[in-house]
Amino acid sequence: MRILVVNVNTTASMTEGIGRQAAAAASPGTEIVPLTPLFGAESVEGNYESYLAAVAVMETVRAYSEPFDAVIQAGYGEHGREGLQELLDVPVVDITEAAASTALFLGHKYSVVTTLDRTVPLIEDRLKLAGLSDRCASVRASGMAVLDLERDPAAALRTIAAAAELAVTEDRAEVICLGCGGMAGLAEEVVARTAVPVVDGVAAAVTIAESLVRLGLTTSKVRTFAAPRPKTFTNWPPRVAAARP
Amino acid sequence: MRILVVNVNTTASMTEGIGRQAAAAASPGTEIVPLTPLFGAESVEGNYESYLAAVAVMETVRAYSEPFDAVIQAGYGEHGREGLQELLDVPVVDITEAAASTALFLGHKYSVVTTLDRTVPLIEDRLKLAGLSDRCASVRASGMAVLDLERDPAAALRTIAAAAELAVTEDRAEVICLGCGGMAGLAEEVVARTAVPVVDGVAAAVTIAESLVRLGLTTSKVRTFAAPRPKTFTNWPPRVAAARP
Amino acid sequence: MRILVVNVNTTASMTEGIGRQAAAAASPGTEIVPLTPLFGAESVEGNYESYLAAVAVMETVRAYSEPFDAVIQAGYGEHGREGLQELLDVPVVDITEAAASTALFLGHKYSVVTTLDRTVPLIEDRLKLAGLSDRCASVRASGMAVLDLERDPAAALRTIAAAAELAVTEDRAEVICLGCGGMAGLAEEVVARTAVPVVDGVAAAVTIAESLVRLGLTTSKVRTFAAPRPKTFTNWPPRVAAARP
Amino acid sequence: MRILVVNVNTTASMTEGIGRQAAAAASPGTEIVPLTPLFGAESVEGNYESYLAAVAVMETVRAYSEPFDAVIQAGYGEHGREGLQELLDVPVVDITEAAASTALFLGHKYSVVTTLDRTVPLIEDRLKLAGLSDRCASVRASGMAVLDLERDPAAALRTIAAAAELAVTEDRAEVICLGCGGMAGLAEEVVARTAVPVVDGVAAAVTIAESLVRLGLTTSKVRTFAAPRPKTFTNWPPRVAAARP
Amino acid sequence: MRILVVNVNTTASMTEGIGRQAAAAASPGTEIVPLTPLFGAESVEGNYESYLAAVAVMETVRAYSEPFDAVIQAGYGEHGREGLQELLDVPVVDITEAAASTALFLGHKYSVVTTLDRTVPLIEDRLKLAGLSDRCASVRASGMAVLDLERDPAAALRTIAAAAELAVTEDRAEVICLGCGGMAGLAEEVVARTAVPVVDGVAAAVTIAESLVRLGLTTSKVRTFAAPRPKTFTNWPPRVAAARP
Amino acid sequence: MRILVVNVNTTASMTEGIGRQAAAAASPGTEIVPLTPLFGAESVEGNYESYLAAVAVMETVRAYSEPFDAVIQAGYGEHGREGLQELLDVPVVDITEAAASTALFLGHKYSVVTTLDRTVPLIEDRLKLAGLSDRCASVRASGMAVLDLERDPAAALRTIAAAAELAVTEDRAEVICLGCGGMAGLAEEVVARTAVPVVDGVAAAVTIAESLVRLGLTTSKVRTFAAPRPKTFTNWPPRVAAARP
Missing domain, CATH: 3.40.50.12500 (Rossmann fold)
Structure with a gap:
């Protein structure tokens, strides 16, 4: 295949x-x-x-x-x-829909952690049209630009994990979706910090x-x-x- | 301007x-x-x-x-x-949003009459994202392709008016939006047949x-x-x- | 006319x-x-x-x-x-509907800043029935009574601008509607403080x-x-x- | 009391x-x-x-x-x-809210049967604001004016029962609310015809x-x-x- | 009876x-x-x-x-x-539905105060299916386990009242539902602290x-x-x- | 595994x-x-x-x-x-959620075809809680009891295919989910009759x-x-x- x-x-x-x-x-x-x-x-x-x-x-x-x-x-x-x-x-x-669809099998609500604040409404709109937003607790921005994810992986991990923790404690998410194709590879460390399942869309x-x-x-x-x-x-x-x- | x-x-x-x-x-x-x-x-x-x-x-x-x-x-x-x-x-x-936004001032619910059946979900999705679908009674297809509107105006008028009438009687629309830029000019005749306000998006x-x-x-x-x-x-x-x- | x-x-x-x-x-x-x-x-x-x-x-x-x-x-x-x-x-x-309808053309979400806390549910209900609440980020009270808007314009501006700023930063509004006929004339100064478009309903x-x-x-x-x-x-x-x- | x-x-x-x-x-x-x-x-x-x-x-x-x-x-x-x-x-x-609230205890969905077609949107709007519309299957008009309920009780019963039957079979209602204060007294006969519980709002x-x-x-x-x-x-x-x- | x-x-x-x-x-x-x-x-x-x-x-x-x-x-x-x-x-x-249904007659929005955080989604889901969640401002956990309500009534009252106060001030609830059969008897004291009506589901x-x-x-x-x-x-x-x- | x-x-x-x-x-x-x-x-x-x-x-x-x-x-x-x-x-x-989640990747809306009419609300409620009902066009009953699926497969296929066709033409479904574990094996024939993808939940x-x-x-x-x-x-x-x- x-x-x-x-x-x-x-x-x-x-x-x-x-x-x-x-x-x-x-x-x-x-x-x-x-x-x-x-x-x-x-x-x-x-x-x-x-x-x-x-x-x-x-x-x-x-x-x-x-x-x-x-x-x-x-x-x-x-x-x-x-x-x-x-x-x-x-x-x-x-991958936006794949991640959300997968997250639904893992917890009562999920959140997406993405890059810049300006992309939050795009993700929200995609999930709304896909009929996958009912159990979306929040879409949170880490503040990292897409290309900065590669340039400064340590900062990326730190800000993404921080946003994920807020999603779990403040927004009541039980699962985190990594909201950028470029975040592949961070899942393991975000799991370590939040103790919730982390879904990579790819x-x-x-x-x-x-x-x-x-x-x-x-x-x-x-x-x-x-x-x-x-x-x-x-x-x-x-x-x-x-x-x- | x-x-x-x-x-x-x-x-x-x-x-x-x-x-x-x-x-x-x-x-x-x-x-x-x-x-x-x-x-x-x-x-x-x-x-x-x-x-x-x-x-x-x-x-x-x-x-x-x-x-x-x-x-x-x-x-x-x-x-x-x-x-x-x-x-x-x-x-x-x-113009999709302009028509819907205008229709809201004219009646309790509005419908859109568009061209082919396959374009109905596109219009529904646009209205949903625009936050203008709560009072949308229906989006109905006339079955006319876009370019056929010009080629056969008589058939266009007939099928569009028929769909508009169904929207009023079956779907409880009180206003009709003409759902194609190419329908400009048909409004007057659709009003004549349905007795409801007809909004042209342009x-x-x-x-x-x-x-x-x-x-x-x-x-x-x-x-x-x-x-x-x-x-x-x-x-x-x-x-x-x-x-x- | x-x-x-x-x-x-x-x-x-x-x-x-x-x-x-x-x-x-x-x-x-x-x-x-x-x-x-x-x-x-x-x-x-x-x-x-x-x-x-x-x-x-x-x-x-x-x-x-x-x-x-x-x-x-x-x-x-x-x-x-x-x-x-x-x-x-x-x-x-x-004017409630006119302001909201106009705001939809200007940003992804809008908020309303109104007078007393007790009027917030009235505005929310009006927007809900009008089918204009999907993109309403919040209705916030400034705490000013209607007649106090005239009596103490400086306080009015201050409290309204403060509520508008919270709407933008906390509720993610991108447009502000001034939620009282008596707020006419404050738009310019609220724009100056929030850097977002401000819609006067009248x-x-x-x-x-x-x-x-x-x-x-x-x-x-x-x-x-x-x-x-x-x-x-x-x-x-x-x-x-x-x-x- | x-x-x-x-x-x-x-x-x-x-x-x-x-x-x-x-x-x-x-x-x-x-x-x-x-x-x-x-x-x-x-x-x-x-x-x-x-x-x-x-x-x-x-x-x-x-x-x-x-x-x-x-x-x-x-x-x-x-x-x-x-x-x-x-x-x-x-x-x-x-009584609109009382009837709906009571109907929720009696079946999966309820319908309202009211008088003239023009009053349907008023009832729909009241139920929407009351937060009682999620399980409302439909609001149907019998076509009888309010004062005609007294003038022609036989016609009232006939048209109301007919609308109730459609609500049960077409709209999947399991309970009927009589949508007019003047319908008091018809409940028993509508029950006889539809075999579902009928709620009088008063x-x-x-x-x-x-x-x-x-x-x-x-x-x-x-x-x-x-x-x-x-x-x-x-x-x-x-x-x-x-x-x- | x-x-x-x-x-x-x-x-x-x-x-x-x-x-x-x-x-x-x-x-x-x-x-x-x-x-x-x-x-x-x-x-x-x-x-x-x-x-x-x-x-x-x-x-x-x-x-x-x-x-x-x-x-x-x-x-x-x-x-x-x-x-x-x-x-x-x-x-x-x-009793979940009885409390919510009753609360709707008493204020614009209501909140539920329950026991452990893990039971919040169960209550939310019950209210959603019952069609009674539109006017639910929040379901808040007091953190008290069910059996602890009996074991330590003073702590129960304190934590429940605290959650109720947050529901009123933060979530804009105007009525509180006591979200556990075992909370019967606390209503009076929660009223005293919050000045809003408190509904016991039983x-x-x-x-x-x-x-x-x-x-x-x-x-x-x-x-x-x-x-x-x-x-x-x-x-x-x-x-x-x-x-x- | x-x-x-x-x-x-x-x-x-x-x-x-x-x-x-x-x-x-x-x-x-x-x-x-x-x-x-x-x-x-x-x-x-x-x-x-x-x-x-x-x-x-x-x-x-x-x-x-x-x-x-x-x-x-x-x-x-x-x-x-x-x-x-x-x-x-x-x-x-x-399997209810698995089928729906899969159907979302295959068409704009899906329908479920199930057994008896009385089970329709159960499926609707499960999909609602699962956050998978936004794109559900309908849940239709074939009228076949669960055990009759085995007893009379020919009738089962006929009634299920008929319901599926109505879902596609009347409810605008583009995908069909077979709404009973016992329908496994009918997918191929329902595809043949409806020309839309058919999802078996198992x-x-x-x-x-x-x-x-x-x-x-x-x-x-x-x-x-x-x-x-x-x-x-x-x-x-x-x-x-x-x-x-």
């Missing part, structure tokens, strides 16, 4: 980290293919960048020429999952994608996610995407 | 229609500038096309070189408004944009819609957009 | 202030007619007074003998708008009423707001209202 | 019917005092009349000169209960008022329903109410 | 206390029969114990051989009420059960609570229950 | 069927252990039976003497999952349980699902369960 794991930003080192995290969660026999978008921003921390990422992920997957069995969109709180579902016949899993998404494939289930094509109707496009896709084999 | 009214598809005749509708609603002294996206699909009827439209509208507005006072995104149920709000210091009005958006400008109000920059942080972009914007003056 | 702007209390100086605020927001050619209720309380700060205001506003408008194009009910959180909609064929705009209502009139839209008469059925009334209206020309 | 049961309209025969219904439900030792409002409409079937009834009930109770232990407002879907709670130190029970309210008095419980005065602050009133109360001893 | 009041734990002294509390609230002519479950835990403070209590209460009532008119389940936040409703033709009242349930009986109302048998279908059971009921006369 | 799959009724042939369904979905190396409750009803179709099943499943798992890695409760809409989570340190997965639960084990995640013990406190139990567990090794 081959699963594409698509980063939402163009920072290759983050794609690699996400790929490693995904591979660690994959079953034997599952091939993880990490992809960096063909265009877009070096990090995604707002709506403009998120919409651009949505389109970049879609075009990047469309330009991928080998067969694959499932796609994971590895951006927390980002747009685009619904478009991928229209374009593809294989299952699509968003790992959770890999198991869900594998499960859907194994169960022979994929996106319903009956209405919302039917394949796009044939259309004439102007100036699209951009050369960088169209030029792919 | 200059207001950009941006179509979400690349069909120039629809941009013209939207522009005429906007101009008819504008106050003396307001200049309406209709814009066609620099790239994208000839009509937007699903998530892939909608996400692409979101990005195309943003880049089209960014490439516009003259000063302006407000922007209207003239796609019903489309993504992107939040990104425009980050990019701009002037008010941004989405016209509503023009009055709201003018009002915000007159009141000196624009998007809050304190958190969600703060300007994007400086970032390095790869392969973006595409040449067609970047090449604009 | 003539718009009646009806105060909900019998304090003439407040009617004048509201009238000035409305006139400042009106377009050229719009005549603002401020009205003081023919009966009622000197300020409205609770349910008894609010229900009385509802009836007083309705009878005052009914007793008004000149033609008019729209009515604004200028009480924040007060009852009565639905009754006016039944009685009249012209648009009716409540000004917002004027632009919405003008817009509805310009668009040819008025209350749906199909069900909820149909004209009252012919009825025999006992001891009503009271002489003070009936005696008007 | 003396309980005032206040009709919302000025039709004395309806007051008598409501009084009889209340007396039949009262415990030995409870005195039921039926009151007709000092002013208002002969029947209440809309917002204007409902707001007027709210004020009329309040002034009628204020003008009542004997001691009493509780007040029941006997209008289904009418405004005003919150104002009475401010004015009085004894418990106040609204009877339910009597038992709740008695219970609150017996338990020594009354309205909290800590915030929302604190006594009105001392105020100067203009032209109020009207002579008819003020003239009462 | 005979009302069974069934404790959910096997501590006889608590059954006696609940019985006294119920008897104090009962009308003349009502016989209160307190019952201790035939099996189960000495106190119920979690889901395992609560599910066991649900079954134990049902079997205990089934094993009771005398006629009775209503049943009260005297556990706060416990499971089981729906099963009793299936088994019985007489009304069933749960007392409230007695008046509601009496009211339903007097009104001739009982559980709807049309769907959810129809009598169980005839079934073969294995190893059930256990000897202790089956051995009862 | 060993996963216990516990039937909720005492019909051994159903346990076998569930076991086969689970084994078919399991990964190589996963051992499925199907268990029949030590006591209880031959089928579970209501609240009394469901509460009994909750307790029986818990005691059956407690009496199981071998080590295991996860538990699946294989009853659709049944009580008890929260109690198992308290008792165990390994993950617990309920199969879904197996993949989720495996995933949680692989990810090293289990129930949070921080609050709601902490191990039960040490307690004295009376007459419990019953001999049949206690006698197990």
Whole structure:
């Protein structure tokens, strides 16, 4: 089974980290293919960048020429999952939803700890549309920018663990979701500090994608996610995407 | 006052229609500038096309070189408004929200009559996130594709009026919103058949944009819609957009 | 265009202030007619007074003998708008709803800052029924009584600005609505202190009423707001209202 | 124990019917005092009349000169209960809420069967604000006007039973609330036709008022329903109410 | 009228206390029969114990051989009420719901003060399913275990009053529900400290059960609570229950 | 990895069927252990039976003497999952929640098709508490009793497929969940008739349980699902369960 794991930003080192995290969660026999978008921003921390990422992920997957069995969109709180579902016949899993869905099996309420304060409403909106917000205790920002997670891992751990502790004690969360693809690898230490289960969205998404494939289930094509109707496009896709084999 | 009214598809005749509708609603002294996206699909009827439209509208507005006072995104149920709000210091009005917001002043519940069945969930999701769905009685599809609205206006009127009547009698709507930028001009006849107020989103958006400008109000920059942080972009914007003056 | 702007209390100086605020927001050619209720309380700060205001506003408008194009009910959180909609064929705009509706175009969440703690539930209930509470972050009391707003403007500004700041920092509001007709004129200074957009309900209502009139839209008469059925009334209206020309 | 049961309209025969219904439900030792409002409409079937009834009930109770232990407002879907709670130190029970609250103990979901279609939204709004709508399956109109309930009891029973049956079979209600003070007395026959429990709001309210008095419980005065602050009133109360001893 | 009041734990002294509390609230002519479950835990403070209590209460009532008119389940936040409703033709009242339903008549919002933190989600879930959570301001834990309420009444009062005060000042509750059958008797002192009405669920349930009986109302048998279908059971009921006369 | 799959009724042939369904979905190396409750009803179709099943499943798992890695409760809409989570340190997965959680990845809305009408509210309540009902289009009954699924498979398929088709066309479901452990094996034929994905809860639960084990995640013990406190139990567990090794 081959699963594409698509980063939402163009920072290759983050794609690699996400790929490693995904591979660690994959079953034997599952091939993880990490992809960096063909265009877009070096990090995604707002709506403009998120919409651009949505389109970049879609075009990047469309330009991928080998067969694959499932796609994971590895951006927390980002747009685009619904478009991928229209374009593809294989299952699509968003890590925001994968983490929340997994957290529901582990405790009465969960919280998300993310990066900058400005991304909190994006995550809240994604969870609301996904119908997964009823048991969300809070989405808390650590204050770390996405790229700072790599630059200063010690500060990242410290601020993320602090936010997680507040989520448990103040917001009554019983499970923590790490709200950024770039936080992969911090789970163990956050568990050590909070004594609650910590869900990494990339790992959770890999198991869900594998499960859907194994169960022979994929996106319903009956209405919302039917394949796009044939259309004439102007100036699209951009050369960088169209030029792919 | 200059207001950009941006179509979400690349069909120039629809941009013209939207522009005429906007101009008819504008106050003396307001200049309406209709814009066609620099790239994208000839009509937007699903998530892939909608996400692409979101990005195309943003880049089209960014490439516009003259000063302006407000922007209207003239796609019903489309993504992107939040990104425009980050990019701009002037008010941004989405016609889906403008129509719903206006309908709330006119009756106890409203319904939206749109084009294809597959676009219903997009509109429902937009209204849900906008916090405008509590008094939405239903979103009903007429079954007409966007481009068929122009091709067969008689059938469009007939199917839209039929859906509107069902919304009033079955769903208990007291106001109808015309759920497609391309339905501009049908309002009068739908009123004649249903005896309830009919709101055209483009016209509503023009009055709201003018009002915000007159009141000196624009998007809050304190958190969600703060300007994007400086970032390095790869392969973006595409040449067609970047090449604009 | 003539718009009646009806105060909900019998304090003439407040009617004048509201009238000035409305006139400042009106377009050229719009005549603002401020009205003081023919009966009622000197300020409205609770349910008894609010229900009385509802009836007083309705009878005052009914007793008004000149033609008019729209009515604004200028009480924040007060009852009565639905009754006016039944009685009249012209648009009716409540300032609580006008402010909230306008705030939705300006930020992800808004808060209302009002007078006494006891009026908070009234405003919450009005917003809930109006279907405008999903994105309301909080309704906060400044602790100032309505009539004290005029008596001690410095204290009013100080306590209102303090509550607004808490709404932004603690409740994550991005827009502030001034929750009392008597707060007109404080907007500019609250903006200066909070750096978020501040919406005055009276000004917002004027632009919405003008817009509805310009668009040819008025209350749906199909069900909820149909004209009252012919009825025999006992001891009503009271002489003070009936005696008007 | 003396309980005032206040009709919302000025039709004395309806007051008598409501009084009889209340007396039949009262415990030995409870005195039921039926009151007709000092002013208002002969029947209440809309917002204007409902707001007027709210004020009329309040002034009628204020003008009542004997001691009493509780007040029941006997209008289904009418405004005003919150104002009475401010004015009085004894418990106040609204029949809309009493019926719904009682129905919750009897089945998984309940429906309300009321008079005219136009009153449905009023009842829905009252239940929403009361926090009693989650298990409300539907509010259905029988199409009978309030005063026609007395004029044509056979038609009333027929149309009400038909609506109740639809509520049970289509809306999955398991309990029916009779949604008009004037429907008192029809319960037995509606039970016979639907085989589900039927709640009369007046009877339910009597038992709740008695219970609150017996338990020594009354309205909290800590915030929302604190006594009105001392105020100067203009032209109020009207002579008819003020003239009462 | 005979009302069974069934404790959910096997501590006889608590059954006696609940019985006294119920008897104090009962009308003349009502016989209160307190019952201790035939099996189960000495106190119920979690889901395992609560599910066991649900079954134990049902079997205990089934094993009771005398006629009775209503049943009260005297556990706060416990499971089981729906099963009793299936088994019985007489009304069933749960004290969690009785308290909340009563509190709604007394203030704008209510809070529950309960024992251990771990029981908070059980109560929240019960109120949510009962459709009584919209006006619930909070469920707060005092930190006292159930059996400690008897062992250290002074500490119980102190911690419960402290939690109640926070509910009023921080969560804006206007009414307090005592969230444990074992708190019966503390109401008066909590009122003294908070100045808000305090509802004891057992007392409230007695008046509601009496009211339903007097009104001739009982559980709807049309769907959810129809009598169980005839079934073969294995190893059930256990000897202790089956051995009862 | 060993996963216990516990039937909720005492019909051994159903346990076998569930076991086969689970084994078919399991990964190589996963051992499925199907268990029949030590006591209880031959089928579970209501609240009394469901509460009994909750307790029986818990005691059956407690009496199981071998080590295991996860538990699946294989009853659709049944009580008890929260109690198992308290008792165990390994993950617990309920098939109602597993099916819904899986369906969310496959379409915009899902419906559940279950057995008897009387079980619909149980399933609705379970989904509501689980926070998985926002995107649930409907729960529809096929009218088949649980044991009739085995007795008349042709009728079962026909009625279930008919209900599924109505869910897709009338309720706008895009995915169907088979709402009974005994429906395992019908998925393929329902897919053939509806052209939408069909989720079997047992199969879904197996993949989720495996995933949680692989990810090293289990129930949070921080609050709601902490191990039960040490307690004295009376007459419990019953001999049949206690006698197990």
